Amino acid sequence: MRETRLWSLHLLVIPIIVVLLGLHFAVMHYAPVFYGVSVEEARSFEVMVERGRSVAQFVLYILLLAAGLYHGLYGLRGILRELPLTPSLSKAVDVGILLFGLLIFSFGTYVTWWTFGYKIGG
């Protein structure tokens, strides 16, 4: 049952990733096509910080971070657990991936929070 829940969550986060990653690509990589501004301008420090100070951007980035990391690391876990591992090694893979995911999520959240609280000219 636990595995079914984990797998279902792996699928349920897909729409979140598709929409938010699509937005991220549009803003950061295809700005001339979707927003009529150059990529250089879209990625400039001022514009990046200005975007990061919006509540919507803050919430959506945390959501994308969580959804992307969960989907990716669950997939990695599945690949690793297909290898001929002993039960203790399988457990080590689970714990290691969980800790790694939490570490990267915390770090990404901290950077997003830093951007959200950044004072322009301050």
Added chain:
Amino acid sequence: MNSNTPTSYPNRLGVKGWVYAGRYTFERYLYGGHRFAGLGLIAYMVLHIIETANRMRGEQAWAGLMALFASPPFKVIEYLLFAAAVFHALNGVRLLLTELGFFLGKPKEPVYPYSTSVMRHRPLTYVIMALAGLIMVLGGSSLFFP
């Protein structure tokens, strides 16, 4: 042996088992590609989170990093990332449809010549891969020739 004890089948081929498709079909290669693209995307995501933290070192450091990303080799890497994301997403849609039982046809008596669910599913596979190819071409043209 206790009937509740899971039977362990050693994965003798290891990683080679999913890299080498042997005499398997188109879908088997898509399976390898899906994993390869997925591993690349999660590796990139982790690096991306670490690399964008460079903003905390100030405007100069950020500008230097963005100048590096604007160089031709990074443009190619950026495109490969985009292509991997498109392939992984669209092949994922195909897998999801298969998993939920769509486009597999109704079960029927196995009468020769056999019609397998893979073959009934094949036209959808081609349509989805053609769509992925089209998006990759359009994305590449927008990225390299804005």
